[in-house]
Amino acid sequence: MSRKAREKAAIEAKKQRDIEAKRKAIEAESCANYARSNAATPEERKRQERRDAEERKRQETLERKMHSKPYANDTAFLEELRGHCW
16 A cells, blocks of 8 residues: 555544544433433422413312302391392
């Protein structure tokens, strides 16, 4: 092999090593980001579940209030209201 061919092969090999090193660095960073995102996910999931439970509870309370008749059995109070309104 001539000297120029060896030099050219060496340059090409160095380029390939550099490309491979960059690819591995990007892959390692990607794996680290994935691990960080998975580590935070359970905490975020708990927060979301808490928010959902609070919203469900609020909705249930509103629903009960909308359909409740707290004074339906209190005839004296109802008569008093009728007396003031009419």
